[in-house]
Amino acid sequence: MRILLATAGSRGDVEPFVALAHRAVRAGHEVRLVVPDNSGADLADLDVVSLGVDYSALIAQQGVSPAAAFRSYRSVVKPLMRQVLLGSARAAMDYRPDLLVAHPKILSASVTADALSIPHVLVEIVPAVTPTRAFPAAGTLTRDLGRFNPATYRLASAGEAMFREDLSEVSRMVGSYRRRPAPPAATLLPISPVLLRRPDDWDASVHLTGPWRRDASETVTTEETGFAEGTVSAELARFLAEGDFVYAGFGSMATDGPVARASEVIRGIRSFGARGLIATGLGGLQVPPSLAGEDLLVTPSVPHEAVLPQALAAVHHGGIGTVHAATAAGAVSIPVPFIADQPFWGRRLHEQGLSPAPIPQRRLTAETLTRGLAEAESYRPAVESAARSMASEDGTGAAVQILEALG
Numbered sequence: 001m002r003i004l005l006a007t008a009g010s011r012g013d014v015e016p017f018v019a020l021a022h023r024a025v026r027a028g029h030e031v032r033l034v035v036p037d038n039s040g041a042d043l044a045d046l047d048v049v050s051l052g053v054d055y056s057a058l059i060a061q062q063g064v065s066p067a068a069a070f071r072s073y074r075s076v077v078k079p080l081m082r083q084v085l086l087g088s089a090r091a092a093m094d095y096r097p098d099l100l101v102a103h104p105k106i107l108s109a110s111v112t113a114d115a116l117s118i119p120h121v122l123v124e125i126v127p128a129v130t131p132t133r134a135f136p137a138a139g140t141l142t143r144d145l146g147r148f149n150p151a152t153y154r155l156a157s158a159g160e161a162m163f164r165e166d167l168s169e170v171s172r173m174v175g176s177y178r179r180r181p182a183p184p185a186a187t188l189l190p191i192s193p194v195l196l197r198r199p200d201d202w203d204a205s206v207h208l209t210g211p212w213r214r215d216a217s218e219t220v221t222t223e224e225t226g227f228a229e230g231t232v233s234a235e236l237a238r239f240l241a242e243g244d245f246v247y248a249g250f251g252s253m254a255t256d257g258p259v260a261r262a263s264e265v266i267r268g269i270r271s272f273g274a275r276g277l278i279a280t281g282l283g284g285l286q287v288p289p290s291l292a293g294e295d296l297l298v299t300p301s302v303p304h305e306a307v308l309p310q311a312l313a314a315v316h317h318g319g320i321g322t323v324h325a326a327t328a329a330g331a332v333s334i335p336v337p338f339i340a341d342q343p344f345w346g347r348r349l350h351e352q353g354l355s356p357a358p359i360p361q362r363r364l365t366a367e368t369l370t371r372g373l374a375e376a377e378s379y380r381p382a383v384e385s386a387a388r389s390m391a392s393e394d395g396t397g398a399a400v401q402i403l404e405a406l407g
Contacts, residue, residue, distance in 0.1 A: 210395025
């Protein structure tokens with residue numbers, strides 16, 4: 001098959017699609033990947049087309065504050081989404097795939113697929129589109145509303161209303177004027193059943209596949225560091241070899257107070273009595289020189305698969321990519337949720353006995369972090385058991401098989 005994969009967002013929205021692209025190519029399919037610029041994902045050896053948008057630059061410019069997004073809706077957000085919708089549609093019309101696989105942000109996927117008379121597949125990185133009574137839509141509430149949970153999923157359809165004019169422009173461009181485009185032929189959620197039990201009220205076309213990851217066989221280990229080629233510097237390799245440490249990183253969560261936040265994190269780790277590996281990401285943490293020391297290594301980012309298996313605990317924002325990586329590595333998470341689906345995953349981890357209670361980022365202090373780290377050891381047996389279960393999952397392979405059945 002000729003398969004077009006289209007995604008939008010930050011690194012966590014891109015890397016699962018990269019893994020799926022590699023596996024589909026290995027299975028003999030022609031694959032083109034449509035992605036935003038500068039996501040940080042490794043796109044080597046793939047047929048890639050740019051969406052013409054840069055979410056990393058947007059985050060660096062205005063952070064991840066919902067208030068900032070609201071203020072800049074007309075000047076920044078709406079033009080960016082217009083480019084996402086039109087850019088992904090153009091890429092599909094140019095490529096003429098047999099199957100279109102798209103992130104929920106690609107609101108034009110159904111219209112474009114209709115114009116090409118092909119099926120399309122929805123990829124829910126987090127469960128926020130397909131209604132269920134089992135839990136509220138990720139990114140809305142953390143409190144379970146029971147039979148009223150399905151109402152929280154209406155926010156997904158609200159996005160289409162916000163960009164109705166742009167979707168009409170897509171319809172004119174691709175030549176599709178159906179009032180109601182065909183629904184997805186399938187919905188895939190690249191989430192481990194260890195973290196999320198499949199609701200009984202989901203349709204059979206909705207698949208909880210397990211996470212989409214690159215195979216270890218696709219990486220080359222270097223003699224100097226003992227880790228995958230190009231992933232771990234000599235400095236990081238030496239730090240890892242020196243013994244126990246706590247990892248802390250908040251990914252793309254650039255928001256107010258990065259210096260104060262880093263100060264609390266470092267004080268908490270030192271109070272616990274551990275060394276600290278600090279990943280500053282896109283600006284969620286900023287370590288002042290006054291806090292430097294031999295017990296710290298500060299770096300913009302780290303490869304989770306190399307670092308987390310050796311960490312005493314992982315202090316992170318609770319994005320699904322990091323939740324998967326930490327749990328699969330057997331590292332106890334200390335979730336510090338900021339926005340969107342992060343409180344959802346923090347609550348899921350705690351309710352399933354896989355982490356201490358999440359610490360909302362505005363309540364993050366050295367004291368609350370030290371307490372969380374002290375509790376972490378009691379969760380280690382459950383996390384290690386979860387890691388063993390996840391080791392047998394092949395979510396990427398399962399996803400390719402579902403796509404093949406649609407071809």
